[in-house]
Each structure stands twice: as structure tokens, then as C-alpha cells.
Amino acid sequence: MNAIRRAATLGTAIALGAVMLTAGPAFAEGTNPAPAPAPAASAVTLSEAASALSRGTTHAQNPSVPEGTAWTEHYFPSPVASSNGDAVTLHADVLRPEGLALDARTPVIMSVGPYFSHSGMNEDTHPEHTGPSARFTDLIVGAGLPAKGYTFVYVDLRGFGGSTGCIDWQGPGEQGDVVAAVEWAASQPWSTGAVGLYGKSYDASTGLVGIDRQPEGLEAVVAQEPSWSAYDYLVTNDVPRPQQILSPQSYLGIANLPGVDRAYQQDGYDIAPDTDTYLTAAAYEKTHPECAETVLAGTKATDRSGEFWSIRDFPANVNGSTVPLLFTQGLTEQNTKPESMQEFLTNHGGEQRGWLGPWDHVRGNEKDAEGRLQMGRAGWFDEVMDFYDRHLVQHSDSILSRFFVQDNFGHWRVQDAWGTTPKSVAIELRPGSYLDTGRGTVVDDEPDPTNPNPLVQTAALAAGDSPGAPGTRADGADAGGGIDDAPATNDQKLGVITESQALRTDVRLTGTPSIELRTEGTGNVAVQLWDVAPDRTAVTINQNVAKLSTDGATRFTLLGMDWTLLAGHTLAVSYDTIDWGYWSPTPSNAEVVVTRATLDVDVEPTATDVPTEGDRAPFLDEYIKRFTWDDPLPVTAPSFTLSASTGSIGTSAASVVAGGTVEIVGAGYDPGAPVGLSWVAGEVDGAVADAQGAFRASVTVPAGLEPGILTLTATAEDGSVSSLDLEVTAAVVPTPTATPAPAPTTTPAPAPGEPGAGSGGSLAATGAPFGAFGAGASVAVLASLLGAALVLLRRRAPRS
Structure with a gap:
């Protein structure tokens, strides 16, 4: 390159207190060496140089400057x-x-x-x-x-x-x-x-x-x-x-990075070092x-x-x-x-x-x-x-909020908001105890110092430093590292596990779960959520830790998440002592007794997802590989049902006469799930949701019921509740009139319990799967009863 391309750093515009200097020596002030004289062909006038310098240094003058831009430096307080x-x-x-x-x-x-x-x-x-x-x-x-x-x-x-x-x-x-x-x-x-x-x-x-x-x-x-x-x-x-x-x-x-204190005069470039000010x-x-x-x-x-x-x-x-x-x-x-x-x-x-x-x-x-x-x-x-x-x-000034979300299968969807699902469930965890020894399963293995686990990053946000040694506290002291007789078997390592029934439908866990524990004893706790497949393969899908409160009541959030559990899978929750991998705890080496624990998590169905463009993130496979438990998860008796359904009930009847029958319809339940029906007078025969998650049932109001408002409650399999209020009116008592004696007959009256037999004033209700009426009838009835909203006074409450 024949021409010299000059890019003196001080020659870039230097503003001090927002005042731009438009001229200066070709190299920085102080003891920096003077530049070699430029060839005569490159000579420019002082005014031309000042104009060029004020416009900045270009890529042609300094390859560090992005193409199409001009670089200047400025200082301000x-x-x-x-x-x-x-x-x-x-x-x-x-x-x-x-x-x-x-x-x-x-x-x-x-x-x-x-x-x-x-x-x-x-x-x-x-x-x-x-x-x-x-x-x-x-x-x-x-x-x-x-x-x-x-x-x-x-x-x-x-x-x-x-x-x-x-x-x-x-x-x-x-x-x-x-x-x-x-x-x-x-x-x-x-x-x-x-x-x-x-x-x-x-x-x-x-x-x-x-x-x-x-x-x-x-x-x-x-x-x-x-x-x-x-x-x-x-x-x-x-x-x-x-x-x-x-x-x-x-x-x-x-x-402490020093800047550049040397000039560069090669390949046709003439680049000064950083200024003394810099x-x-x-x-x-x-x-x-x-x-x-x-x-x-x-x-x-x-x-x-x-x-x-x-x-x-x-x-x-x-x-x-x-x-x-x-x-x-x-x-x-x-x-x-x-x-x-x-x-x-x-x-x-x-x-x-x-x-x-x-x-x-x-x-x-x-x-x-x-x-x-x-x-x-x-x-x-x-x-x-x-x-x-x-x-x-x-x-x-208008707001255009939107979220592009990739799930754990690599599928992308678009939605208006995230973390605002209407259904939150509270899961009661099994009481239990563990030794706070500093040995747990937040991370399976200690990182190999010659090849640190890339998932354990313990240095600066992006500085790329190597992870710290496991078992080292932030103050440099040994973290305790567990005791010789610490639990060693997989089920003990996992701590106390609570597990759901197998899911009837896909359920997405989203938002930020939180947990509250009531404990006796001092120490720390690690909480993990697991996606458990039918073959007992388990993947950690969320985790966090805390130092237990001295008053015995500890509440904290886990990580933000978006993970779909497939039908047939279960959700498991474990609590235990903290592993060394991501944290530097000080174990108490004492027993911690958990008398009560409740996990709150938001759930939503996947049926209404709006797909959008996108491929699977390469890291997803790496994550699943590294966070899958080595052995099948120990079998735990299920203790709760997890569902994202938001079932509700309704009726077309504005009122019902005491002793009369009213038809109830339900929608939004898990297919095949039982739905319990009850009111203050007692339980009524329940129903089972059909393949569309709907049902229809006839309920008889007790004949002796006083006029007023009667609340009918539907309880889903996971304990969530939907209710409606019915107005009960008094039965009309007809005025007695003389009637001729009946003609003799040879037909016997039906025996109690046979078709046509009376109820005797008891709670007579018939529950039938909605599908018994046909899929088309199901949709028609729901459209006319629920969609038209003749009477749909619903009160839903989350499962406690």
C-alpha cells in the first residue's frame, strides 16, 4: 500500500466537558515517539487535516474501526x-x-x-x-x-x-x-x-x-x-x-487493562498509541x-x-x-x-x-x-x-409487547405476554428430614479441574475465568464437603421426593415457582423440580437454594421457567442439602426436619399455542444430557394430581322447582377425568369428562328444599373448583279437585328401583359422560348453554 493512512488517536476528536478538539499532533502528547514523515504525495493542508480529524478516523485509516463509520473519542463528567x-x-x-x-x-x-x-x-x-x-x-x-x-x-x-x-x-x-x-x-x-x-x-x-x-x-x-x-x-x-x-x-x-501505549506503522497504516489521558x-x-x-x-x-x-x-x-x-x-x-x-x-x-x-x-x-x-x-x-x-x-407511543418462546422440544410459539397464566397450583410436599451435610444433587458430579463442567461458570459475567474448586466457600475456607457417613445411595442423595400422578394431558410449567417451608433445625436447603418419564428417566428442570430462616419459615422463588411435561410423565419435587456445584454453602451438619412445604407453580395448556418460525437451540440437547439423573428415579407413591385444565360448569335453567331436575354441562376438563358434583345438601353422582373434556349430567333438587339460592360445586381431579348458583322456587301445590275413581287395571305398579319408580324425595341425580350424547350434540349444547351464558355464575378457586 503506497499511501500512508494516518489515524492518530489524539487526532480523533477529543471532547473534554463536551467540548470537541478539532486538531492535534499526529501522535499522543508526552514521551511518545514522533511519527516518520509522510510521503509528499500524502501532504494535506492544516485546515484539511483539521476537517478530517473532526470527522473522525475511518476504517481505511484504522482497521479496528467498523466499515462505514468514523471514530472519535470524547470525555465528560x-x-x-x-x-x-x-x-x-x-x-x-x-x-x-x-x-x-x-x-x-x-x-x-x-x-x-x-x-x-x-x-x-x-x-x-x-x-x-x-x-x-x-x-x-x-x-x-x-x-x-x-x-x-x-x-x-x-x-x-x-x-x-x-x-x-x-x-x-x-x-x-x-x-x-x-x-x-x-x-x-x-x-x-x-x-x-x-x-x-x-x-x-x-x-x-x-x-x-x-x-x-x-x-x-x-x-x-x-x-x-x-x-x-x-x-x-x-x-x-x-x-x-x-x-x-x-x-x-x-x-x-x-x-486494570492498560490500553495501548505503542504506535503502529506497518502495512501502510500510521496509528498512534492511546493518549496519555487515556x-x-x-x-x-x-x-x-x-x-x-x-x-x-x-x-x-x-x-x-x-x-x-x-x-x-x-x-x-x-x-x-x-x-x-x-x-x-x-x-x-x-x-x-x-x-x-x-x-x-x-x-x-x-x-x-x-x-x-x-x-x-x-x-x-x-x-x-x-x-x-x-x-x-x-x-x-x-x-x-x-x-x-x-x-x-x-x-x-403505542405498546407492542410480544414474546417468542422456545419450549423444551425446540418448538417456537408467539404470545402477547409471559408469566401471566391464569392458573396457579399449590402442591403440598411430603414432610421429611435430611442431613445438611453439603452433599446433594443440584449438580451430579464435581467438575474435573482439567476439564471443568461448562455448565458451572463461577467467574465474571463474561470474563471466561475457570470455575472455582468445589467445596470452597466464598471466604476461602473449606465448605465442609460433607461428612464421612453422609448418605450415599441415589434415593438418599435425592432427599425427600413428592411426585404427581401420571399426567392425563400435556402441562406446561411456566413463570417463576415459589416454595415455602416450615422447618426445625438450622442449615440450608436445595429444591429441585424433575420431569419424570414413564421409564423413570428424570431430568432436572428447575432448582434453587436458600439458607433456612432462623424462625422456621423460609420462602423463596426458583428460576423462571417454561417446560412442558408430556401426558404420561410425572412432576417430582425434591428437597435436600445443597451440593457444592453452583454454591458455596456452610453446612450445619445437623438434621433439618421439614414439617410442611408448599410449592406454588403456574401451569397452562399447550393446545392454544400459536407456532412461529425457529429451530431447536443446540444447547437444549446438552442441557438434557447433563441434567438427566444417572439412574432411574426411585418410585414414589403419587400424592397429587397436576392439571392445566380450567374446567367450568353451567346450566340453561334460570331457576328450578324444588323436587325438579336441572341439566348441568361442563367443559374445559381433562379428557377422561372424573368430576365430582356436590352442594350443601350433600354429594351428587359425579360425571366423567369425554374426549373433548366436557360432560353433561342431570341433577334432581331435593323436594323439601326451602326456596332460595342453591350453590352447585364441581370439583376437578386436581382439586380445582367451579360453582354455579341456582334459584330454587317452591313447588306449586295444586288445588284439590274431585276426580272420578280410576278404572280397574291389571298392569302392576313398578317396584322401587325399577324404571318409572319415584325417588322418594332423596337426592336423585344421574351423571352421564357428555360423549353419550354424541360429539356434535356436545358442541351444540355447550354453545347454547355456555356460549349463550343464560345462567353461568361460576366461582372458581385454585386447589389448596
Whole structure:
């Protein structure tokens, strides 16, 4: 390449306090070497150079700059002082569409995070030259941001990259940085004032901060695989995780990335090193050891309600914010798990779009080595740009919430909301006891240190550090590791198991289950849900742990989930001591007695699913393989029925005369399931639902019943209840009149119990399968009785 392509870093526009410098030396100030003189053919006038520099460095001048963009650097203050009292200055790398006029206004997509150092995202990669981070070049190029007229901005959180100050683990300082960054970008002369946040993992969580804090100019947030609460990534219900120590240490390492202090003058490029301003800021954590002391002391706390974690509780601090959100969440995530997700979505009042399914810690556009999309669904960037165009360009006020969900069979569906199913069931678990030894089955095996289990990620959100050793507490002490006489057989390892009857129909478990335990003794508990096939093959489908409350009443949520149990399968629930795999508990080595335990879980049928495009996520098979119990699950006597049906009953009769008969119809029950009928006067013969889940029965009202309202109750197999009220009127007593004597007859009267015999005033009811009337008649009767709603006073109550 004959011509020299000059890209002096300081020669990029450096704004200090939002003032842009439009000229500067070809290399950084200070002791950096002077550049070799450029060939005469490349000489330009000072005014031409100043104009070029103000427009920024292009891909032709620095290959780190994405094609179609021009790179400039800027500095501006954060309003929140560092934890050591110092003022904080933030650094930004701005990528504008190449060739765009300096005063041309564009919407801004921004990422605020820790991964944008010029020397590498997670470690010093010793790049040949400096340049903007490549973290989201996939979005910039893949979505065509320059051609679409968008500016992309990377902003370093305090302590990272070219920003000063102490990192504070998504605390008040970093939250203040998010606000400052958005409002700075919105106020620039090259901005339309509309800003969208974008990120994955840690810099997705800063998007949630933006939703919470609602800075001026923030119009939309895209968050891929965020940590929904800073607490949940390090601690689970007062039980530390190995990353409680490892992750903050890892991020302190990222904060110490040095920048690039060397020039690059090869292959026709003339690229200066990072400026002294940048390099000094990059060394801030090294020169301020109090930063590490402060953040490590704070993150050791395990009490969610404490001051340190309260301000970092993003779901609790949403407060109805209406900033639109597009997110992805792997429901089998092994890094940033679906913890506190539903709480955040419930407390959030704005538009929500989500991609949920059985994948790990990946991006929406990410592919595996075989070229398969890791989430299984194409069109991520189309979704992102439709979302940003709608809110940053069109400024739409209407809400378009939708969720694309992949189930555990790789099937995709689309729906308007997630986690809002109308049926919640309460499952009473078997009482029992276990030894809190630290040995359980949250993870089957200890990871091989030479080949760590990829599902056990105990380091930073995306830093890629190796898992910690099993049996090591967050404070570095031995976790106890179990005792010599700890239970060893599979059934003992699984703890106390409660299991359902075999399902009559497919049932989806969705939303976020919760559990409440009444216990005696101290220690910890691990709870698991299992999908058990007819051959007793069992897969863990949800799990979580907690430190037991000292008052004996412990309540906590499990992970957000979306898992379908097939007809013929069962749901099993187990509780036991905590395994070492994902957590670093301190076992009590004492017996824990569970006197009562109740699991609340949301269920829904699958018959009304609306299919949409998408393939099976490759990680699904890996998850099932790794989370399938090695041996057949021990047989447990079933103790409850699980059903997603929402059966109801009705009648066409507005009233019934005492002693008369009324026809009852039911619909929405599990096919073949018995339905019990009763009223205050006693039980009536029940019915059995037909293949469509419907039934029809004739019920006789007692003749001596006083006029008033009579409530008829239908109880489904799982204990759920539907009721209707009937008005009972007095029987009309005819006025006696003279009648001629009957003519003699030779026909005998029917004997009691034979056809035509009277009831004698007892509860006479006949229950018949609805199918006995024919499928067509079933539909017709339901349409006329239930659809027309002549009388349909239903009161449903969940099974207790």
C-alpha cells in the first residue's frame, strides 16, 4: 500500500466537558515517539487535516474501526463521585456514519459497560494498535447501523477503559454513569436526542439500570442475557456462590487493562498509541488500591435487604418505568440465570418484547461452530432494528409487547405476554428430614479441574475465568464437603421426593415457582423440580437454594421457567442439602426436619399455542444430557394430581322447582377425568369428562328444599373448583279437585328401583359422560348453554 493512512488517536476528536478538539499532533502528547514523515504525495493542508480529524478516523485509516463509520473519542463528567471521593470522568468511543456532516443529527445506540478497553474486552490481548472495541461490531455491521443513519457509542463505566474512578458493582456510581452517558449523548449537536441502550450480560444489566433511572433521552433498551439483580449473580437467598469473590476480582482485573501505549506503522497504516489521558485513566485502579478494598468488602454481604444490595435491586427499583424493553433470556442459562426476571417484568410498566428458550449465555445472532444459531431463531437484528426504529425514529407511543418462546422440544410459539397464566397450583410436599451435610444433587458430579463442567461458570459475567474448586466457600475456607457417613445411595442423595400422578394431558410449567417451608433445625436447603418419564428417566428442570430462616419459615422463588411435561410423565419435587456445584454453602451438619412445604407453580395448556418460525437451540440437547439423573428415579407413591385444565360448569335453567331436575354441562376438563358434583345438601353422582373434556349430567333438587339460592360445586381431579348458583322456587301445590275413581287395571305398579319408580324425595341425580350424547350434540349444547351464558355464575378457586 503506497499511501500512508494516518489515524492518530489524539487526532480523533477529543471532547473534554463536551467540548470537541478539532486538531492535534499526529501522535499522543508526552514521551511518545514522533511519527516518520509522510510521503509528499500524502501532504494535506492544516485546515484539511483539521476537517478530517473532526470527522473522525475511518476504517481505511484504522482497521479496528467498523466499515462505514468514523471514530472519535470524547470525555465528560459523571455527576456521582467515586467511592474514594474523587471526581469521575467518563470516556466514550463514538462511531458516526462515515462522511456524515458534523452537524447532521442521528439517533444514538449506546452501550455502557466494562468491556470496551482498547487493549481487550476481558484480558489484555496485546493488540497491534489501538482502536475502538469490537464488542458490538456484529451489531454495527450486521444491522447496517451506518447505512440506516445511526450513531453507535461505547461508554466506559468508571474504572474501566479510559474512565476514572472506582468500580462499584452496578452501584450508585455506575448507575450515575449510565444516566450521565445517556443524557450526554442526547444533548450532543450530532444527536436527535433519542438514545437506545444495547448490551449483553453486564452491559445488558446497565440497560436495566437505564430503565430504572429513566434518564432524559432514553427511548428504548435492548438487553441480552442480563443479570436481573446484582445480588442474584453473587448470592442466592443468603447462600454465597463461588463468584461472590471471583467475579469482583475478575472485574478488577478488567479495570486494570492498560490500553495501548505503542504506535503502529506497518502495512501502510500510521496509528498512534492511546493518549496519555487515556493511559492514565486506564491505570486508575492500580494507582488507587482503595477501590478494590471497597468493592470487595461490599460484595461479601449476603443479606439482600441490606444497604449495599438494596440500591442494586433492579426489580424492586423499576417503579413502573415505561421505558420499552427488548430482551433475551436463556431459561437453561448457566451464567446469568432467569432469577428475579419475572419480578422485574411485573414491576415494569412499558412495552416488553422477549426471546426466551433453552439456550446458554449467547447473543441473539450468535452461531456455533457448525453455523447453527445458538438460540435457534433467525432475524435477531431485524427484531432489534424494528424495535429501535419504532422508538428512536418514529417515537411511537403505542405498546407492542410480544414474546417468542422456545419450549423444551425446540418448538417456537408467539404470545402477547409471559408469566401471566391464569392458573396457579399449590402442591403440598411430603414432610421429611435430611442431613445438611453439603452433599446433594443440584449438580451430579464435581467438575474435573482439567476439564471443568461448562455448565458451572463461577467467574465474571463474561470474563471466561475457570470455575472455582468445589467445596470452597466464598471466604476461602473449606465448605465442609460433607461428612464421612453422609448418605450415599441415589434415593438418599435425592432427599425427600413428592411426585404427581401420571399426567392425563400435556402441562406446561411456566413463570417463576415459589416454595415455602416450615422447618426445625438450622442449615440450608436445595429444591429441585424433575420431569419424570414413564421409564423413570428424570431430568432436572428447575432448582434453587436458600439458607433456612432462623424462625422456621423460609420462602423463596426458583428460576423462571417454561417446560412442558408430556401426558404420561410425572412432576417430582425434591428437597435436600445443597451440593457444592453452583454454591458455596456452610453446612450445619445437623438434621433439618421439614414439617410442611408448599410449592406454588403456574401451569397452562399447550393446545392454544400459536407456532412461529425457529429451530431447536443446540444447547437444549446438552442441557438434557447433563441434567438427566444417572439412574432411574426411585418410585414414589403419587400424592397429587397436576392439571392445566380450567374446567367450568353451567346450566340453561334460570331457576328450578324444588323436587325438579336441572341439566348441568361442563367443559374445559381433562379428557377422561372424573368430576365430582356436590352442594350443601350433600354429594351428587359425579360425571366423567369425554374426549373433548366436557360432560353433561342431570341433577334432581331435593323436594323439601326451602326456596332460595342453591350453590352447585364441581370439583376437578386436581382439586380445582367451579360453582354455579341456582334459584330454587317452591313447588306449586295444586288445588284439590274431585276426580272420578280410576278404572280397574291389571298392569302392576313398578317396584322401587325399577324404571318409572319415584325417588322418594332423596337426592336423585344421574351423571352421564357428555360423549353419550354424541360429539356434535356436545358442541351444540355447550354453545347454547355456555356460549349463550343464560345462567353461568361460576366461582372458581385454585386447589389448596
